Amino acid sequence: MSSPLMTRVLASFADSFDAAPTTVVHAPGRVNLIGEHTDYNDGFVLPCAIDYHTLVAAQPRDDMTVRVVASDYGDQLDEFRLDAPILPVQGRADQAWINYVRGTVKALLDDGWPLRGAELAVAGNVPQGAGLSSSAALEVAIAQAFKSLQDLDLSQTRIAQLAQIAENRFVGCNCGIMDQLISARSTAGHALLIDCRSLDVSPVHLDTDIAVLIVHSRVKRGLVDSEYNTRREQCEAAAAHYGVAALRDLDEARLVAGRGDLDELAWRRARHVVTENRRTLDAAQALAAGDMVRMGALMAESHVSMRDDFEITVPPIDQLVEILQGVIGPAGGARMTGGGFGGCVVALLPENLVGAAREAIAAQYRAPSGEAASVYVCHPSAGAGPVALHGHA
Incomplete structure (x- = not known):
C-alpha cells in the first residue's frame, strides 16, 4: 500500500473531521489483459488488479448523515442524508466524484442494507481518464467502507454488483461487471478469468x-x-x-x-x-x-x-x-x-x-x-x- 496515499487520506480526514478514522479500506484499479467489450455480452475477461488504489478512511456517526471529503479535489465536501432521497448532482467536472459515492450508497440502501451515517475521506492514485477503472475503485471502496464500519454480511461479489448498479443507473454509464468485480475479488500475483454471466472467477498465475x-x-x-x-x-x-x-x-x-x-x-x-x-x-x-x-x-x-x-x-x-x-x-x-x-x-x-x-x-x-x-x-x-x-x- 502506498504510504504517501495513506498519509494523504489520514490528513484529509483529520483536517475535515478533527478526528482519527476507525477504519481504512482500499480498492485497486485494474488493467484488462485481454477480453474487451465482452463483459456486457455475458462473456469472458482476463483482468488483473494493479497496485494503484483508492483509499477510504471512515468513522461512524450516530445519525443518518453521510459526510464525504475528497482529498484529490481540494478536500471538497459532500453531505447527504440516508433518510432522504439521494439524488445526483449536476455541477462542475471536478464534482463528478460525488455521484459515484452517492450512487453506491443508494445502491446499498436499495438492496436492503441498514446503513447508518458516516464520515469518509477519499484519496486515490489510480490515474483518471486512462481506462484503469478509477471509478470502479471508488465505488468498491465506498461499499467496502460501509461493510467494514458496520460489519455487514456483504459478499465481495455483491459489492461488485452494487457498484455496477451505481454506475449504470446513477452515473449513467452502461459498464459491465468486470471493473468492479476485479477490484473487489482479485488475488495478489494473479490475473482473474471472469465468467461475466455466472460471475465465477478463476485466478490465473x-x-x-x-x-x-x-x-x-x-x-x-x-x-x-x-x-x-x-x-x-x-x-x-x-x-x-x-x-x-x-x-x-x-x-x-x-x-x-x-x-x-x-x-x-x-x-x-x-x-x-x-x-x-x-x-x-x-x-x-x-x-x-x-x-x-x-x-x-x-x-x-x-x-x-x-x-x-x-x-x-x-x-x-x-x-x-x-x-x-x-x-x-x-x-x-x-x-x-x-x-x-x-x-x-x-x-x-x-x-x-x-x-x-x-x-x-x-x-x-x-x-x-x-x-x-x-x-x-x-x-x-x-x-x-x-x-x-x-x-x-
Whole structure:
C-alpha cells in the first residue's frame, strides 16, 4: 500500500473531521489483459488488479448523515442524508466524484442494507481518464467502507454488483461487471478469468519475471460521453438477430452461418465479441502455462479486432502498440486496454525489457497534444479490503 496515499487520506480526514478514522479500506484499479467489450455480452475477461488504489478512511456517526471529503479535489465536501432521497448532482467536472459515492450508497440502501451515517475521506492514485477503472475503485471502496464500519454480511461479489448498479443507473454509464468485480475479488500475483454471466472467477498465475506495463497515451477518454453505449446497443441488436440472450452464446461457425441480412457494421461488432471470447479463454490457458509467445499472439489479434471490427482504437494507441510490439517481439505482447477512444495500452513483457520499452516510447511517441506518454510498471494486486492502521495513526 502506498504510504504517501495513506498519509494523504489520514490528513484529509483529520483536517475535515478533527478526528482519527476507525477504519481504512482500499480498492485497486485494474488493467484488462485481454477480453474487451465482452463483459456486457455475458462473456469472458482476463483482468488483473494493479497496485494503484483508492483509499477510504471512515468513522461512524450516530445519525443518518453521510459526510464525504475528497482529498484529490481540494478536500471538497459532500453531505447527504440516508433518510432522504439521494439524488445526483449536476455541477462542475471536478464534482463528478460525488455521484459515484452517492450512487453506491443508494445502491446499498436499495438492496436492503441498514446503513447508518458516516464520515469518509477519499484519496486515490489510480490515474483518471486512462481506462484503469478509477471509478470502479471508488465505488468498491465506498461499499467496502460501509461493510467494514458496520460489519455487514456483504459478499465481495455483491459489492461488485452494487457498484455496477451505481454506475449504470446513477452515473449513467452502461459498464459491465468486470471493473468492479476485479477490484473487489482479485488475488495478489494473479490475473482473474471472469465468467461475466455466472460471475465465477478463476485466478490465473502470472510469472513473477513478467512485467505488466501500462502506457497512458495522454489521449483522454470518457465513457459516459463516448460511443461506449452505442457499441453496447449494436451488440444487443446483433444478439437479437441471432436469437440469443447475448453474443456469448455464439461461436464463430454460427456467427458466419446465421449472418443473413445483418448489416455489415453490426456483424463486425459481433465478430469482435465472439472471437474475443475465444481469445480470452485461450489466453488464460497460455498465461497459466507461461506460454508468452502464444499470449503475445493473442494480444496482437485482440488489438487488430478492436481496431478493425469494433473500431475503438485511435491512431496514437495503434502507434504505441506498434512501438511496444517492436521491442517485445515474441517474448510477450501489447494491445489497447479499456473502453477505447484513447486511454491506455497494456503490455506483458519480461522484466529485462522494461527499460528498452520505456526508451522506445520516450523516443518515438508523442500525443497529439505534444505530451509524452506516462508509463506505469504494475504488479497484480489483492482486491478490496481493510488496511492496517498500525504505524500510520
